[in-house]
Amino acid sequence: MEKHERDKLLTNAMDVYGHYLTRLAYALVKDKEKAEDIVQEVFIRYYLHLEQFEGRSSVKTYLYRMTVNECRNYFKSWAFRKIEVSKLASTFLIYKETPEEAYLKQEDKHYLAVLLNKLPAKYKEVIWLHYYAELSVKEISEILNCSSNTVKTRLARGRKKAQLTMSEEEIDRAKEH
Amino acid sequence: MPKNIKQLLDESIPADITLSEENKQKILRKANQQLQSTIHPRKRLFRPIFSTLAIISLLVILIGPSLSNWFSTSSSFNTPLEKVTIPNDDYSSFIHSIFIKDTNELIYADNKTIYSYSLTSHSQQVLVESSEDIDIYTLAANKNWLIWGEKNNNIYILNRKTTLQKEQKKTVLGDIQLQEDRLIYNDASGYKQINLITLEETNLHDFTGIGRNSKAGLYDNLLVIPEQFKSNNGNTTEFYVYDLTTLKQIGKYGAPYKVAENVILMNNKIYAAFSNEDENSPILGYIDLTDGTFHKIETPPFNNYAVYKNYLALSIVDKNTDTVKLYRLENENLEELPTFNKIKERLVMPRFTDDGALIVNGESADFSMYIQDVE
Numbered sequence: 139m140e141k142h143e144r145d146k147l148l149t150n151a152m153d154v155y156g157h158y159l160t161r162l163a164y165a166l167v168k169d170k171e172k173a174e175d176i177v178q179e180v181f182i183r184y185y186l187h188l189e190q191f192e193g194r195s196s197v198k199t200y201l202y203r204m205t206v207n208e209c210r211n212y213f214k215s216w217a218f219r220k221i222e223v224s225k226l227a228s229t230f231l232i233y234k235e236t237p238e239e240a241y242l243k244q245e246d247k248h249y250l251a252v253l254l255n256k257l258p259a260k261y262k263e264v265i266w267l268h269y270y271a272e273l274s275v276k277e278i279s280e281i282l283n284c285s286s287n288t289v290k291t292r293l294a295r296g297r298k299k300a301q302l303t304m305s306e307e308e309i310d311r312a313k314e315h
Numbered sequence: 316m317p318k319n320i321k322q323l324l325d326e327s328i329p330a331d332i333t334l335s336e337e338n339k340q341k342i343l344r345k346a347n348q349q350l351q352s353t354i355h356p357r358k359r360l361f362r363p364i365f366s367t368l369a370i371i372s373l374l375v376i377l378i379g380p381s382l383s384n385w386f387s388t389s390s391s392f393n394t395p396l397e398k399v400t401i402p403n404d405d406y407s408s409f410i411h412s413i414f415i416k417d418t419n420e421l422i423y424a425d426n427k428t429i430y431s432y433s434l435t436s437h438s439q440q441v442l443v444e445s446s447e448d449i450d451i452y453t454l455a456a457n458k459n460w461l462i463w464g465e466k467n468n469n470i471y472i473l474n475r476k477t478t479l480q481k482e483q484k485k486t487v488l489g490d491i492q493l494q495e496d497r498l499i500y501n502d503a504s505g506y507k508q509i510n511l512i513t514l515e516e517t518n519l520h521d522f523t524g525i526g527r528n529s530k531a532g533l534y535d536n537l538l539v540i541p542e543q544f545k546s547n548n549g550n551t552t553e554f555y556v557y558d559l560t561t562l563k564q565i566g567k568y569g570a571p572y573k574v575a576e577n578v579i580l581m582n583n584k585i586y587a588a589f590s591n592e593d594e595n596s597p598i599l600g601y602i603d604l605t606d607g608t609f610h611k612i613e614t615p616p617f618n619n620y621a622v623y624k625n626y627l628a629l630s631i632v633d634k635n636t637d638t639v640k641l642y643r644l645e646n647e648n649l650e651e652l653p654t655f656n657k658i659k660e661r662l663v664m665p666r667f668t669d670d671g672a673l674i675v676n677g678e679s680a681d682f683s684m685y686i687q688d689v690e
Binding site for chain 2 (some may be wrong): 140141142144145146149150152153156157159160161164165170173176177178181182185186254266269270272
C-alpha cells in the first residue's frame with residue numbers, strides 16, 4: 139500500500155475514533171499522559187498493519203480491542219505497580235487526594251464515575267464500551283474475546299455493582315443488540 | 316437518576332482529554348518513521364555479509380579522495396548530477412535533509428544533533444548538540460538561519476552569522492518554513508510569521524476549515540495556505556494566498572477536491588496532487604493565479620511530485636513500487652529527461668530548493684542522495 143493511502147487511512151481513523159479511544163483509555167487508566175501513549179501506540183500499530191483491514195467495522199473492533207489490551211498491559215506493567223506502591227506508601231505518611239480524585243469530587247454528577255472506578259476492570263470495560271462507545275454486545279464480545287453471554291452477564295453485574303438504573307427503553311435497546 | 320448514561324460518563328472525564336490535532340500529527344510522523352525503519356531494517360541483521368563489504372568500502376575510502384562522485388549524464392544541464400554519500404548516519408536523518416545551494420551544504424539531524432555536510436570539502440560539521448530530542452519535522456535552514464524544534468515545544472533560532480541563539484516557547488504543528496529573515500509556522504489556530512531580526516510575531520491566517528492535507532506553499536513573497544471545507548456537494552479545498560511583504564491576503568481560490576497534497580507555489584500557479592475519496596490515484600493539477608482557472612496535467616500514475624519552473628519530478632508508480640523521474644514541462648506536456656536513467660536504486664522524496672536544485676534520496680545500502688541543479 140502506498141504511503142499517501144496509508145496516511146489518509148490513518149488520518150481518517152484518528153478523526154473518527156481518536157477522541158473516543160483517548161477518553162476510553164483515560165477512563166480505564168486514569169492518567170492523561172498514559173492514555174495518550176496508549177492511543178498513539180494503537181494507531182501506529184494500525185498504520186503498520188493496514189493491509190489486514192478490509193471493512194470499516196473490523197477497523198473499529200481492532201482499535202477498541204487494542205486500546206483495551208494496552209490498558210490491561212499497563213496495569214500489569216512495572217510502571218503502574220511502581221505508581222501504585224508509591225501511592226500506598228504516601229497514604230501511610232499523609233493522605234492527599236490525587237488530582238483525579240479531587241476532580242471527581244468536584245461535582246455530584248461524577249458519582250457514577252466514582253462508582254465505576256471502584257468496579258473490577260472486567261465490569262468497568264464492558265460498561266464503558268457499551269454505554270460510552272455505544273458498541274453492541276456482539277462487538278464487545280469480539281473486542282474482549284469472550285462470548286456474548288459473558289458480556290451480558292458482566293453488563294448486568296456491572297450495572298448492579300455501579301448502582302446503575304436504566305429506563306425500560308434502554309434495557310430494551312441493550313437487549314436488542 | 317438521569318437516563319443519559321453516555322453523557323454522564325462523558326462528563327466524568329475532563330474536557331481536555333481528547334486526541335488533539337497536534338497529537339494526530341505526532342502519531343502520523345512516528346508511524347511514518349516506524350514504517351521506514353520496517354522497510355529498511357538495520358544492517359546489523361546482516362552483519363556477517365556487511366562486515367566483508369565494510370572492509371572493502373574502507374579500502375575504497377582510503378584509496379579514493381572522497382565518497383562523493385560526480386556523475387556525468389546525457390542531460391543538458393550546466394551542472395552534472397551529483398551523488399552525495401554521507402558516512403555514519405542513517406536514512407531517517409537524510410530523508411528530510413535540506414540542501415542550501417548558496418553554501419553548497421546539506422543540513423540534517425538525528426536524535427539530538429544537527430549536522431552540516433559540505434559538498435565542497437566533503438566534511439561533516441556539528442551545528443547543534445542538544446540535550447533534548449530534536450523534532451526533525453521542525454527543522455528549517457538557510458545560509459543565515461537555523462531553526463529547530465525540540466520535543467519540549469521549544470523552538471530555537473540560531474543566527475548562523477553571529478551564532479546568537481534565541482529560544483521561543485511555541486506549539487508548532489510541523490509546518491515550519493524559512494524565507495530570508497522570516498519564519499512561517501502554524502499552530503492549532505492558524506499561520507503566523509516571525510521576523511527573525513526583531514522576533515516580532517504577526518498573525519497571518521486563522522483556520523476556518525476542517526483540516527489540511529498539505530503544508531503551505533511558499534515562494535518569493537507569496538504564501539498559499541490550503542484548507543479543506545465540508546459542503547453539500549462533497550468536500551472542497553480552498554487556497555488562501557498571502558503577500559508576506561504587506562501581510563495581507565491577496566487571493567482566495569477553490570478546487571472541487573477533498574484532498575490537496577503537497578501544495579507548491581511556483582510560476583504564479585498553485586500546484587497540488589488532488590484527489591477525492593473514491594479515486595485511486597491523485598491527479599496533478601494547478602490553479603493559475605492570474606485568472607483562477609484550474610488545469611490538469613496529464614501524467615503517468617504517481618505518488619509524489621516536485622515542480623520548479625518548467626521542470627517536474629514525479630515518483631512514477633511501477634507495479635508495487637515507485638521511483639523518481641525528471642520531466643520537462645512544455646505547455647502541460649511532459650518530456651522525460653534521462654537524468655536518473657543510469658541509477659538502478661529506487662529514488663524517493665523529490666524536492667526542489669527555491670533556487671532550482673532537485674534533491675532525491677536513494678535507497679541503496681549507503682543511502683546516497685542525488686542533487687541535480689536545473690538552473
